[in-house]
Amino acid sequence: MAQKPIEGEKKVFMTGNEAVAWAALAAGADIMYGYPITPQNEIMHYWTRLAPKYGRKFLQTEDEISAGFTAVGGVLAGRRAFTATAGPGNILMQESMCMAEMMRLPTVLVVTQRGGPSTATVIYSQQEVTMTCYGGNGEGFRIVYSTAGQQDLFDYTLKAFDVAWKYRFPTFVLGDGYQAKMREPLVIYDPEVRGVTITPSEPYMAKSGKPGVDRPPTHLRNTYNMEEELLAAVNELANAYAQMAPQVVESQEFETEDAEVVILAHGVVSRAAQGAVKVLRSQGYRVGHFRPITLRPFPDEAIKRVAEKSRRLFLVESSQAQFRKLVTDSLYGVSTPLTSYLKPGEGITVDEVVAEVKKLF
Template sequence: MAEKIFITGNEAAVRGAVDAGAKIMFGYPITPATEILEGWIAQTVTDKSLQYLQTEDEIAAGFGVLGAVLGGAKAFTASAGIGHVLLQDPVAMAENMRLPFVGIMMQRGGPSTGTVNFSQQEVNLAIHGGNGDSFRIVYSASNVEEMYSLVIKAFSAAWKYRFPTFVLGDGYLGKMKATVELKKLLKPVESKPILSESGAPTWLRNCFSSEEELNTLLNNHITDWEKNKNKIVESESFHTNDARYLVIAHGLVASATKETVLKMRHERIRIGLFRPITLNPFDGEALRTVARGAKHIFIVESAYGQLGTIAKAELAGHNIKAKISQISKPAEGFTPEEILKEIKKHNA
């Protein structure tokens, strides 16, 4: 039977990691993700099979995760903002060596130190942050319950497909409380020591003598990504069957947009929401399906076009005739009323 509990988004992320079978967390405290580290440490008090290491910085935390997964432990880290920036070196290494890195990123306002509250400005960083071609799985949570369920999915995807995997939350979502139903929707993917999983010595390379060698490896990565991305991709279409107006939003902004959609539907305005749950890979086919019937598309995000760039690229060249408007408030949240006002202003 599923457990119902009143918890914060950060607490839900910790529960998700525990239920996914994680055994060790490496981290450095940074607002608004600190409570994930604190919550995990609290778990280690009552469950002696769990461990943690508070590292000197996020670079060390990221490489600590890689060391642990090489030994077969499900490991993860959590960070935000400038800490997320520092993690890019180990994440790029995980991408090249196909190691199941898991990171929970509670986005905060940037650039640089910025604010400690809220933004959706770390989408590009999560997808494209390292040198390489962005073979990373990126989930975007829209409510407290998804901070639980998507963390479980992240561990399963990382260990099954061997690509670095992020769950994006934000400062508001991490601290807000809700009653959630904790359902283990997935059986945890078994972890085993990567260095000895074949029963023979394993050689994992991160440095190559020639471009031909590296190109061969990367073509293998590309083949695996293309083969599996349709198994990973996930999205939600909300009141889109007859929508003449379509909003594209993710994360907490999408939750606010749902209220806007319901209010406008009450006014007999045919509007719907497309929400990407995976930002990478992105469900372009589902977006194009719902966009074909729209006459006006609104991309709403708390960043300056990071989601917009992805969505427009997916729509380009597919005979989508709708007008597209970008509604951005970098590093500031939206209320349902603000979204409603902006949509009506752009549609005047």
């Protein structure tokens, strides 16, 4: 049996789904629980082919409810457990992810967004932002990375396993069908050669020693009898989340320093924004781009700084303002005018971003 899935570094040409499977292997993921749904399927396909070679496991469950809850079980047993889904499957997984929030269980869930509402399409979309960030009857005590391409999918899947176990909040890698199925060049690597450490996992249940004799038993619940009890529990979660946020929050800026107009975009749309900045700069327009990488926690301070010094904000997303809600909530009190370009479930090109931004000059 091969020791390491990836020796050193390797330049490869891969789909996003393949990159996720390799990253999960490299991160030391022990077990994947999954249920078929497009465009996530190839994560399972690559995992089922690769995992046995490295002593890792896979279980195909009866539905996404079960995939989410079995992943919760894998975490309770102390293993790096993950699952992947999209659209209607993401809906079904909200139940287990809420339980993971309440109990601080570090599940890792890769979401390859598809169009919505309902079954819709399986290609380009950013319509699972609200659900992935705030789904279920919870308070959004989650970490959500919005990736913009194959390298991101590898890097942030790797990172997801680290931060999930470090901070014990359910962690999401939010991609989409376009990234999932498209091939791009990227570098995959053994985290060790890059000095990337992955926080070790440990069991919640069945630790050594007789429970109640050698050690107290682990009793985990998510039911509370009294309002005061619940408030104390949620306050504790909120405090832990607030303490964690500055360590985890991430964003990226492109030529924002002297920008008159700043394009706000995340995920795959950020690629169009990055391309547009290059074109517009070459034509003399002072345009920059701000990209939140974590949607939860949201980079409030960084976006405020950028927004305050620019003349105008241009927000573009492949959804009917799900991302804008995060932005406007974050920018409350900032008076910089904001123009939106919303295309729910349709791809966004460099050309159209260039054309729209030019209207603002």
